[in-house]
Amino acid sequence: MNVLSHRDPDVAAMIEDEETRQVETLELIASENYASAGVLEATGSVLTNKYSEGYPGKRYYAGNQHADRIESLAIDRARELFGAEHANVQPTSGAEANMAAYLAFVNPGDTIMGMELSQGGHLTHGSPVNFSGRFYNFVPYSVDRETETVDMDEVRRVARETKPKIIVSGATAYPRTVDFDAFADIAKEVGALLMADMSHIAGLVAGGAHPSPVPHADIVTTTTHKTLRGPRGALALCKSDHAEALDKAVFPGTQGGPHMHTIAAKAVAFGEALSPEFKHYARQVVENAVAFGEALQEGGLRLVSGGTDNHLLLADCNTKGISGLKAQNALQGAGIITNRNTIPYDERSAYVTSGLRLGTAALTSRQMGTDEMRRVAKWINRVLDDPDGEGVRETVRQEVAEFARTYPVPGISDR
Ligand SMILES: *Cc1c(COP(=O)(O)O)cnc(C)c1O
Numbered sequence: 001m002n003v004l005s006h007r008d009p010d011v012a013a014m015i016e017d018e019e020t021r022q023v024e025t026l027e028l029i030a031s032e033n034y035a036s037a038g039v040l041e042a043t044g045s046v047l048t049n050k051y052s053e054g055y056p057g058k059r060y061y062a063g064n065q066h067a068d069r070i071e072s073l074a075i076d077r078a079r080e081l082f083g084a085e086h087a088n089v090q091p092t093s094g095a096e097a098n099m100a101a102y103l104a105f106v107n108p109g110d111t112i113m114g115m116e117l118s119q120g121g122h123l124t125h126g127s128p129v130n131f132s133g134r135f136y137n138f139v140p141y142s143v144d145r146e147t148e149t150v151d152m153d154e155v156r157r158v159a160r161e162t163k164p165k166i167i168v169s170g171a172t173a174y175p176r177t178v179d180f181d182a183f184a185d186i187a188k189e190v191g192a193l194l195m196a197d198m199s200h201i202a203g204l205v206a207g208g209a210h211p212s213p214v215p216h217a218d219i220v221t222t223t224t225h226k227t228l229r230g231p232r233g234a235l236a237l238c239k240s241d242h243a244e245a246l247d248k249a250v251f252p253g254t255q256g257g258p259h260m261h262t263i264a265a266k267a268v269a270f271g272e273a274l275s276p277e278f279k280h281y282a283r284q285v286v287e288n289a290v291a292f293g294e295a296l297q298e299g300g301l302r303l304v305s306g307g308t309d310n311h312l313l314l315a316d317c318n319t320k321g322i323s324g325l326k327a328q329n330a331l332q333g334a335g336i337i338t339n340r341n342t343i344p345y346d347e348r349s350a351y352v353t354s355g356l357r358l359g360t361a362a363l364t365s366r367q368m369g370t371d372e373m374r375r376v377a378k379w380i381n382r383v384l385d386d387p388d389g390e391g392v393r394e395t396v397r398q399e400v401a402e403f404a405r406t407y408p409v410p411g412i413s414d415r
Pocket residue numbers: 031092093094095096098122124170171172197198199200223233234
């Protein structure tokens with residue numbers, strides 16, 4: 001903030017406040033993480049100045065010799081990281097990657113199958129308030145009431161009945177392993193393309209801690225800023241025979257100039273994810289989530305599906321007699337940052353909710369292990385057992401801040 005603190009002290013001060021917040025609170029939002037100093041440096045580079053519409057070697061503007069090298073490197077690293085035949089590194093967000101995927105392979109009004117939003121699916125998997133639900137005929141699949149996991153027989157039944165052109169696998173609030181192999185089988189049977197949206201689990205896939213959808217799916221989309229620890233953005237992968245359709249759907253289909261500064265940062269993040277340390281990170285994220293889940297349950301908090309296989313937990317706040325909204329707010333007061341979320345067959349609205357979504361990706365990036373996760377779980381149970389108790393909240397907030405300050409934050413502590 002050296003330059004900014006002189007030229008625009010207002011904005012500089014706000015960014016510094018945000019840095020302090022990130023250092024002194026415990027980040028448990030499952031879709032968030034800390035990008036490295038290298039990723040942040042690339043994101044803040046002069047590449048933001050450059051227009052590069054088109055693809056490497058085929059641009060619509062001059063002066064792209066270095067942009068070409070950077071985008072080609074990002075593509076090569078993405079393909080290596082995920083073992084993919086083709087990569088498009090231009091999507092600016094997960095939502096836009098999904099928009100491009102639909103545009104590439106189906107027409108407005110066509111049938112697509114996706115996981116019900118209230119059960120863990122994403123807005124772009126057919127919510128009526130999203131472009132996906134308005135432009136396409138989305139049919140939902142849900143989780144089993146008893147096991148609270150995706151029932152592949154039900155997926156097969158809905159697919160046979162509705163004959164979708166695309167089946168979307170992957171979710172935004174699902175704590176269990178996604179069986180991409182079984183999805184591929186069903187897609188094949190009904191003549192659908194299989195799309196895997198691995199936005200949440202991409203880092204686990206990259207690090208070998210979740211089975212990869214890449215061998216099974218025709219197209220794979222993902223954000224780059226969640227478990228993958230890269231810049232805010234996205235990536236789409238596909239088999240070679242779909243490459244042309246996908247590239248055209250990203251540009252000129254849905255986007256203009258690519259964000260070359262973010263693409264450089266994606267290259268940096270893919271490089272980091274290719275390192276042996278990242279494999280260790282991915283495994284630790286899952287180990288931490290399992291230990292965290294056990295400790296939360298010991299304190300009386302029920303977990304949807306009884307636990308987790310990945311980085312994410314979905315807690316049922318009904319077991320504490322409160323809503324997700326109330327839990328989220330009480331925890332925020334104690335410096336523990338989460339987001340409320342519906343649970344399967346939730347009786348509360350999508351605004352109030354009965355659930356709390358928790359993830360271990362960010363705290364694991366701060367080098368926390370299972371002991372730390374058990375400590376965090378105790379604080380959470382303490383606050384949720386007395387959600388109106390200002391004294392408890394204030395005590396926990398101070399303990400949390402003191403604790404959190406001793407763990408490095410990538411991108412802040414190592415600049
Ligand atoms: C986060 C997420 C997205 C959207 O990503 P944005 O970058 O926020 O647009 C799409 N799909 C899934 C499954 C996600 O978890």
